[in-house]
Amino acid sequence: MIYEFGHLLLIFALFFSFCAFFPFGLNIVNFCEKNLLIIRKISNLNFLFVLTSFLILEYGFINSEFSLNLIANNSHTTKPMIYKVSGLWGNHEGSLLLWILILTLFTFLFSINKNIPKNNFFSNILGIQNIIIFFFLLFILFLSNPFQRSSNPPLEGLGLNPLLQDPGLAFHPPLLYVGYVGLSLSFSFAVASLITKNLNQNWVIYLRPWTLFSWCFLSLGIALGSWWAYYELGWGGWWFWDPVENASLMPWLIATALIHSINVAEKKQNFMNWTILLAILGFSFSLLGTFIVRSGLLTSVHAFASDPYRGIFILIILGLSTGIPLLIYSFRNTQKNVKYFLFSRETALLLNNLFLVIATITILIGTLYPLVLELINNSKISIGPTYYNRTFAPILIPFILLMAIAPFLSWGKSGIKILLNKLLIFSGLTLIGIIIFYFLKPSSIFAIICGSLSISLFISVSLECFNKLNSNKRNLSITKRLKSLPKNFFGMIFAHLGVAVFLAGVTGEQFFKEEIEKKINLNDKFKLGKYEILFSKINDVNGPNFLSKSAEFNVYSKGKFIKTIISEKRFYPVERNQTTEAGILNSFLGDIYIVFGKGNLNTGWTVRAYLNPLVSWIWYGVALMALGGFISIIQIIRKKKIEN
Amino acid sequence: MLLFSNICSANQEVNKSDLILNEVNQISKNIRCLVCRNETVESSNSQFAIDVRRMIKAKLLEGKNKDYIYKFLQSRYGDYILFEPPIQINTLMLWLMPFFCLLFGLMFFIFKYVKLRRK
Numbered sequence: 001m002i003y004e005f006g007h008l009l010l011i012f013a014l015f016f017s018f019c020a021f022f023p024f025g026l027n028i029v030n031f032c033e034k035n036l037l038i039i040r041k042i043s044n045l046n047f048l049f050v051l052t053s054f055l056i057l058e059y060g061f062i063n064s065e066f067s068l069n070l071i072a073n074n075s076h077t078t079k080p081m082i083y084k085v086s087g088l089w090g091n092h093e094g095s096l097l098l099w100i101l102i103l104t105l106f107t108f109l110f111s112i113n114k115n116i117p118k119n120n121f122f123s124n125i126l127g128i129q130n131i132i133i134f135f136f137l138l139f140i141l142f143l144s145n146p147f148q149r150s151s152n153p154p155l156e157g158l159g160l161n162p163l164l165q166d167p168g169l170a171f172h173p174p175l176l177y178v179g180y181v182g183l184s185l186s187f188s189f190a191v192a193s194l195i196t197k198n199l200n201q202n203w204v205i206y207l208r209p210w211t212l213f214s215w216c217f218l219s220l221g222i223a224l225g226s227w228w229a230y231y232e233l234g235w236g237g238w239w240f241w242d243p244v245e246n247a248s249l250m251p252w253l254i255a256t257a258l259i260h261s262i263n264v265a266e267k268k269q270n271f272m273n274w275t276i277l278l279a280i281l282g283f284s285f286s287l288l289g290t291f292i293v294r295s296g297l298l299t300s301v302h303a304f305a306s307d308p309y310r311g312i313f314i315l316i317i318l319g320l321s322t323g324i325p326l327l328i329y330s331f332r333n334t335q336k337n338v339k340y341f342l343f344s345r346e347t348a349l350l351l352n353n354l355f356l357v358i359a360t361i362t363i364l365i366g367t368l369y370p371l372v373l374e375l376i377n378n379s380k381i382s383i384g385p386t387y388y389n390r391t392f393a394p395i396l397i398p399f400i401l402l403m404a405i406a407p408f409l410s411w412g413k414s415g416i417k418i419l420l421n422k423l424l425i426f427s428g429l430t431l432i433g434i435i436i437f438y439f440l441k442p443s444s445i446f447a448i449i450c451g452s453l454s455i456s457l458f459i460s461v462s463l464e465c466f467n468k469l470n471s472n473k474r475n476l477s478i479t480k481r482l483k484s485l486p487k488n489f490f491g492m493i494f495a496h497l498g499v500a501v502f503l504a505g506v507t508g509e510q511f512f513k514e515e516i517e518k519k520i521n522l523n524d525k526f527k528l529g530k531y532e533i534l535f536s537k538i539n540d541v542n543g544p545n546f547l548s549k550s551a552e553f554n555v556y557s558k559g560k561f562i563k564t565i566i567s568e569k570r571f572y573p574v575e576r577n578q579t580t581e582a583g584i585l586n587s588f589l590g591d592i593y594i595v596f597g598k599g600n601l602n603t604g605w606t607v608r609a610y611l612n613p614l615v616s617w618i619w620y621g622v623a624l625m626a627l628g629g630f631i632s633i634i635q636i637i638r639k640k641k642i643e644n
Numbered sequence: 645m646l647l648f649s650n651i652c653s654a655n656q657e658v659n660k661s662d663l664i665l666n667e668v669n670q671i672s673k674n675i676r677c678l679v680c681r682n683e684t685v686e687s688s689n690s691q692f693a694i695d696v697r698r699m700i701k702a703k704l705l706e707g708k709n710k711d712y713i714y715k716f717l718q719s720r721y722g723d724y725i726l727f728e729p730p731i732q733i734n735t736l737m738l739w740l741m742p743f744f745c746l747l748f749g750l751m752f753f754i755f756k757y758v759k760l761r762r763k
Binding site: 233234235236237240242243342350351354355357358361362365366369373377379380381382383384385386387391394395515516517518597598 | 683750
């Protein structure tokens with residue numbers, strides 16, 4: 001009974017979000033407080049409805065209610081509690097409900113926000129959010145209903161894909177969805193500004209924290225997903241250019257461009273058109289990502305169920321939500337020609353946007369090209385990492401260099417002399433850094449380039465800190481000088497430092513990696529870099545819902561015992577599926593990564609071992625970027641409090 | 645002396661087989677496992693991947709090189725098996741478009757500045 005109630009609540013939410021169209025339409029013609037109040041009430045109520053419905057479904061998962069088709073297909077009584085709870089979003093219907101929950105949550109948070117003036121602009125944003133909610137509710141109710149009952153419920157569920165039975169599932173999708181869905185607000189901001197013809201920069205001030213917020217979550221979500229793939233798939237890599245990974249990277253790149261263009265729009269009344277375009281595109285790419293994952297058009301490790309109708313429906317939403325705003329956009333071109341100079345922060349940020357958009361287009365081409373080709377002449381091709389490495393490098397190199405130089409440029413017009421001075425110090429220090437790097441014997445020219453980019457960024461960031469601290473108020477103490485720095489300085493420094501750390505990680509992992517594959521037996525030793533590894537033990541272990549063969553490897557460095565690595569091969573009897581759990585010895589400077597393969601006592605086992613220097617810096621780097629974003633948000637909120 | 649040379653040759657043999665294993669890994673990184681989902685032959689443990697790896701090893705021992713093996717696989721299974729799309733007519737746009745975009749973007753940028761300067 002309770003599940004029918006959950007179903008009913010979703011239908012109510014659909015009805016109410018439809019009702020919100022009328023006051024929204026009336027408000028466009030003639031703004032009235034009362035209508036706005038109705039929209040806000042509906043937004044708040046819808047959040048409550050969807051939340052309750054979500055909790056009811058969660059209750060079903062926890063109690064293994066197999067009369068619901070969704071739970072019977074994706075859960076099992078022996079599954080540990082954490083996977084019962086997170087199993088809700090380990091499938092198509094449930095993850096869509098999570099998506100809608102976050103969408104209504106954002107709308108609710110926006111609706112109760114006290115800082116933003118309650119005018120027709122505000123009403124438009126909420127109205128557009130409700131339109132998006134309406135379409136997604138339509139989608140879930142008619143094409144992917146999580147509350148569908150079965151006529152003869154099974155006694156036991158089918159279980160969850162073992163690859164998903166990992167703590168990563170509890171965090172990766174929710175974080176990613178907060179990022180995806182948060183971009184819907186930026187989208188609504190942009191469309192609302194197009195409707196009200198309010199193309200001045202006032203609204204950008206309110207857009208910034210929301211965009212930053214979703215960008216941070218998107219970064220964390222992607223990083224967590226990559227880390228999860230690294231330790232779970234047992235392939236030794238951390239990014240596979242899988243279509244679904246690309247689908248999350250595209251909105252991230254656009255959101256990154258958006259954050260930077262908002263910066264200019266806020267300060268200089270410039271880039272307004274560009275900002276609007278990026279805000280629209282950001283959400284379009286989020287939807288495209290959803291479309292790619294849900295439609296099953298592209299096979300990937302992520303693909304859940306594939307149903308052509310679902311794909312078509314999302315394609316319609318995508319077409320409408322991109323097409324209509326872009327159409328209005330093309331009619332509302334009110335470019336103000338503000339003068340700017342070649343050597344200025346504005347130029348640097350324009351180029352930044354350009355590179356990021358081109359990078360996004362490159363990924364888009366790589367992701368969709370095989371699809372288009374198959375439609376045209378039925379030939380199938382695969383596009384793997386090599387393609388992206390080759391097309392990305394020419395964009396990435398100038399982009400990172402620009403990133404290193406940009407902080408030296410000032411808004412408006414930079415003094416050429418000061419600029420040259422700074423550049424000279426910068427290039428000198430970078431050169432020294434590169435020479436030192438050369439002694440590490442980088443294996444190829446690409447290793448040198450990648451490492452040099454990271455070094456130049458490190459030096460740029462530290463020089464910038466030094467300059468800022470040294471330039472004004474020399475007589476004050478360090479803490480006071482730190483306090484007098486511009487407010488968004490720290491956010492930028494942390495984010496850029498994050499990129500430098502990330503690139504250092506990439507350099508280490510890509511170019512200094514060592515790997516071996518060997519057939520070895522118990523008590524055999526092998527060498528990996530400076531380490532000696534002894535295959536010491538093999539055990540049979542029974543987990544809560546799996547049987548496992550676990551192998552123990554003792555790691556020695558110069559004859560000294562360091563630690564034991566346990567590498568497993570698990571068999572999940574319910575799902576009849578096997579997973580490899582790589583054994584990882586993690587340290588700040590690098591990981592030892594051991595995958596334990598097939599074999600037996602007579603022939604020995606195939607063991608694959610990797611030495612991945614600096615690999616964890618990749619995720620530390622992204623975490624630093626997100627930290628920079630959060631610092632900026634906190635500073636915006638503080639500033640508002642002081643102003644109030 | 646004999647003992648010594650024996651050890652040496654054994655060592656060399658180990659090194660040689662290790663080298664070939666390494667090369668097999670390098671080559672199979674670029675080959676799609678056709679029965680898996682977006683996985684390379686290098687990372688996959690499916691029967692198909694094992695067979696392909698064995699085939700690569702045999703070809704390498706015959707003295708064939710990397711390009712020959714790719715060509716061979718391509719003629720047998722189609723373009724789909726290679727993760728690095730070869731440059732040919734139907735992938736020409738794929739390889740060129742990103743560079744056109746970059747060129748186009750930079751031209752847009754320069755054009756904008758020339759326009760601003762004139763004003």
